[in-house]
Amino acid sequence: MSMPQPEPVDHCGYLPAAVDPSALALNENPFPPLPSVRSALVEALGSANRYPEFLPQRMRSLLAAQLGVRDEQVVIGAGATGVIMQVLQALTEPGDAIVLTTPTFDGYPIFAQMARLRSVTVPLDVHGHHDLEAMADAARTARVVVLCRPHNPTGTIEPVADVERFLARVEPGTTVLLDEAYVEFLSPAERLDTRSLVLRFPNVVVVRTFSKAYGLAGLRIGYGFCAPELGRRLWNMQLPFGIGVTGLVAAAACYRAEDELQHRIRIIGAERRRLRAQLSKLGVYSTDARANFVYLPGVRPWREVFDSAGLRVRHYADGGARVTVGTRQSTRAVLTAVSTAALR
Numbered sequence: 145m146s147m148p149q150p151e152p153v154d155h156c157g158y159l160p161a162a163v164d165p166s167a168l169a170l171n172e173n174p175f176p177p178l179p180s181v182r183s184a185l186v187e188a189l190g191s192a193n194r195y196p197e198f199l200p201q202r203m204r205s206l207l208a209a210q211l212g213v214r215d216e217q218v219v220i221g222a223g224a225t226g227v228i229m230q231v232l233q234a235l236t237e238p239g240d241a242i243v244l245t246t247p248t249f250d251g252y253p254i255f256a257q258m259a260r261l262r263s264v265t266v267p268l269d270v271h272g273h274h275d276l277e278a279m280a281d282a283a284r285t286a287r288v289v290v291l292c293r294p295h296n297p298t299g300t301i302e303p304v305a306d307v308e309r310f311l312a313r314v315e316p317g318t319t320v321l322l323d324e325a326y327v328e329f330l331s332p333a334e335r336l337d338t339r340s341l342v343l344r345f346p347n348v349v350v351v352r353t354f355s356k357a358y359g360l361a362g363l364r365i366g367y368g369f370c371a372p373e374l375g376r377r378l379w380n381m382q383l384p385f386g387i388g389v390t391g392l393v394a395a396a397a398c399y400r401a402e403d404e405l406q407h408r409i410r411i412i413g414a415e416r417r418r419l420r421a422q423l424s425k426l427g428v429y430s431t432d433a434r435a436n437f438v439y440l441p442g443v444r445p446w447r448e449v450f451d452s453a454g455l456r457v458r459h460y461a462d463g464g465a466r467v468t469v470g471t472r473q474s475t476r477a478v479l480t481a482v483s484t485a486a487l488r
């Protein structure tokens with residue numbers, strides 16, 4: 145007699161596949177959480193009946209120690225998204241202007257709308273680089289200006305000296321959101337010295353996340369840091385009980401597993417270099433991307449190419465496509481899609 149099988153539980157459709165080589169649209173990490181992070185999470189689930197810390201003070205201290213800054217310089221949010229909204233809520237009034245590039249991370253136009261800001265856009269050049277002069281000009285009458293480094297969707301970075309010149313040009317009353325959601329993919333030489341920048345430029349807020357290199361997109365945890373005075377203003381907008389215990393515990397576990405995570409980050413970086421080199425051999429130009437994605441300007445019918453291969457990538461209005469770097473299997477699928485389309 146066969147035993148009755150339990151009905152599969154659908155969890156309201158809330159459990160995406162952890163491993164999915166076709167999921168290349170959201171710049172997620174292809175690796176599921178490390179065993180040590182998973183076991184910390186399982187432990188955390190056992191106390192889900194309890195609230196998390198009222199304000200995430202212990203995580204603030206942990207992040208401050210990691211960054212080499214003071215506690216009052218750090219704020220924490222539900223992903224970088226939460227931190228960005230916290231900044232906009234604390235520092236802007238409806239009707240203020242925010243300077244964004246086009247294209248940029250899709251979230252920004254939505255955040256601007258939520259905060260009832262007026263978006264002023266500055267186009268990137270053909271290689272996906274910022275026109276920092278034009279952005280500084282536009283920032284003269286704006287309350288906030290956003291600079292993503294590496295940029296999404298192009299993955300490009302502006303040279304350190306150019307960024308510093310840009311920051312020096314922005315008025316102290318205009319906040320610069322320096323979005324470093326992908327900073328961990330940069331080599332030390334490519335990084336800005338943000339710890340000293342926020343002290344030299346007290347209008348700069350650096351925003352980072354555990355969603356990308358640390359692979360915790362589903363747990364919604366990110367942070368920002370800035371000069372102490374601004375940090376205190378932003379901490380006043382810290383949502384009580386706003387960061388769930390799973391995110392707090394998993395972020396702490398990531399720092400204990402830094403070596404293993406750095407290894408994964410190196411694998412993703414190597415895969416990106418390989419993907420770009422192979423695309424180039426196929427005659428496909430991609431921008432000089434330094435994060436966990438590549439950007440293909442709209443010179444081919446990318447929607448058709450990737451849809452017909454069953455690959456989910458992010459498409460742009462001008463025909464460009466942003467492809468997340470996944471495992472070797474994903475790279476093969478992307479290259480096969482591109483070369484098959486070329487033969488048709």
Ligand SMILES: Cc1ncc(COP(=O)(O)O)c(C=O)c1O
Binds near residue numbers: 225251352353365
């Ligand atoms: C440039 C940039 N900033 C912020 C975010 C938001 O990330 P999070 O998941 O931490 O909210 C993203 C996500 O794709 C991003 O690309």
